[in-house]
Amino acid sequence: MIRNLWYAVLESSEVKDGIVGVTRLGERLVFWRDRQGAVHCFYDRCAHRGASLAGGRHHGDAIACPFHGLQYDASGRCVKIPANGKNTPVPERFRMRSYPTHEAHGIIWIWWGENPPQDLAPPSFFDDLTHFTHWxxxxxxxxxxxxxxxxxxxxxxxxxxxxxxxxxxxxxxxxxxxxxxxxxxxxxxxxxxxxxxxxxxxxxxxxxxxxxxxxxxxxxxxxxxxxxxxxxxxxxxxxxxxxxxxxxxxxxxxxxxxxxxxxxxxxxxxxxxxxxxxxxxxxxxxxxxxxxxxxxxxxxxxxxxxxxxxxxxxxxxxxxxxxxxxxx
Ligand code: FES
Ligand SMILES: [Fe+2]
The missing domain is CATH 3.90.380.10 (Naphthalene 1,2-dioxygenase Alpha Subunit; Chain A, domain 1)
Incomplete structure (x- = not known):
């Protein structure tokens, strides 16, 4: 597998309201949508003790791990550690590794790499296939x-x-x-x-x-x-x-x-x-x-x-x- 490329990995219809765990490119990944419907992808290993977030819950624009409830926003940053109390700041190192996503034509792509460039261009698609509305x-x-x-x-x-x-x-x-x-x-x-x-x-x-x-x-x-x-x-x-x-x-x-x-x-x-x-x-x-x-x-x-x-x-x-x- 070649790093730093866009890979089509799922159809849009496979990620609805839930938090979806799949294996892609040899990695356990989790996909979910925020309240605007934008899709996000994490390398699926909770920063706390490695559990999968699949089957976890949404909390506004964050999702929570089902094990001890740590919550992560769309960028992968941990925004809440319930056991530490709501007034204890979350250390910066609590993060999920996230991949950039792109969704079009009923397909979800991830850019499979670390450190995506600022000016990351969207993935290529067949420009003679974009007029179909049904498949x-x-x-x-x-x-x-x-x-x-x-x-x-x-x-x-x-x-x-x-x-x-x-x-x-x-x-x-x-x-x-x-x-x-x-x-x-x-x-x-x-x-x-x-x-x-x-x-x-x-x-x-x-x-x-x-x-x-x-x-x-x-x-x-x-x-x-x-x-x-x-x-x-x-x-x-x-x-x-x-x-x-x-x-x-x-x-x-x-x-x-x-x-x-x-x-x-x-x-x-x-x-x-x-x-x-x-x-x-x-x-x-x-x-x-x-x-x-x-x-x-x-x-x-x-x-x-x-x-x-x-x-x-x-x-x-x-x-x-x-x-x-x-x-x-
Ligand atoms: S392993 Fe995820 S919250 Fe503890
Ligand atoms: Fe063939």
Missing amino acids: KTVRDPWDNHYTRVLENQLDVVHLPFVHHNTIGRGNRTLVEGPGLEWKHDIMFYHYTYNKIDDGSKPRTPQEVPVPPPDRDFKLETILPNLWQNYISKKLRVLGIFVPVDETHTILYLRLYQDFVRLPVLRQLVDWLMCRFNLIVAHQDRRVVNTQLPKGDGTGTGELLIQGDYPIMEFRKKRLELKRRNEQP
């Missing part, structure tokens, strides 16, 4: 590092094998390209050019046209953990690859569709399409859960081939971010 999400647990799960979405070589009876039908085993284009520092598009093996030598990523002249369809990735399948103007699949720890991920698969608007029919279509997406995802999951070593695959001696170009670019950028963001 349906399914959550799916996987047993591997989130990059393994995301890299599977960058893997165009597996399609005719893992998905031979669904999205990879047609025996298009020859992988041309894949085409790839960086849109900005942490976002790129990639394009598939798979075809039936006609004996030709596959064109390289540099030889295929980017973008392809004849189609809208593209796959978009924003590091560290967002991906969009741009199927058409009115139909998208968003993948949020939420890191639980080094070997566990929750895949949030979100369907956006705008071609059926009648409420009952829409529900049915959403349900059917989510079912199909899950069937496809489970074809992947069966294999990705077996990948060794469990954890980040970078630098583990994998022998990548030309068709793995999007995975190479993703890994190269992660290494660059790691070097850049984790400098002392």
Whole structure:
């Protein structure tokens, strides 16, 4: 996991009135909302004796630990130690470690690092996905590092094998390209050019046209953990690859569709399409859960081939971010 980056970690609907404890990025975290509805995140270890604040109580714009009632404000500062009496000042060192949060598009991000910069910019999102007002999400647990799960979405070589009876039908085993284009520092598009093996030598990523002249369809990735399948103007699949720890991920698969608007029919279509997406995802999951070593695959001696170009670019950028963001 790379420090000092925004990670999408929850959906807004998962943090309502309560104090919600989850494991993310290998840490126990707690999320809660103040009276204005703004969401806050603490590393979930009470400064007093280490208990979890999940299941604690709100006190105005502070929350209290369920063990001995210490109260913390949104910045993580302890504002009350009941046992010391209300007129005893609270020492400065009583603090919860907090992470900056950002909430938009029904997603909660945390900036996972220490000492956030004063001018911290909000996380990137897909600017061609902001006009949808409706979506349906399914959550799916996987047993591997989130990059393994995301890299599977960058893997165009597996399609005719893992998905031979669904999205990879047609025996298009020859992988041309894949085409790839960086849109900005942490976002790129990639394009598939798979075809039936006609004996030709596959064109390289540099030889295929980017973008392809004849189609809208593209796959978009924003590091560290967002991906969009741009199927058409009115139909998208968003993948949020939420890191639980080094070997566990929750895949949030979100369907956006705008071609059926009648409420009952829409529900049915959403349900059917989510079912199909899950069937496809489970074809992947069966294999990705077996990948060794469990954890980040970078630098583990994998022998990548030309068709793995999007995975190479993703890994190269992660290494660059790691070097850049984790400098002392
Ligand atoms: S452990 Fe939280 S108040 Fe004592
Ligand atoms: Fe797949």
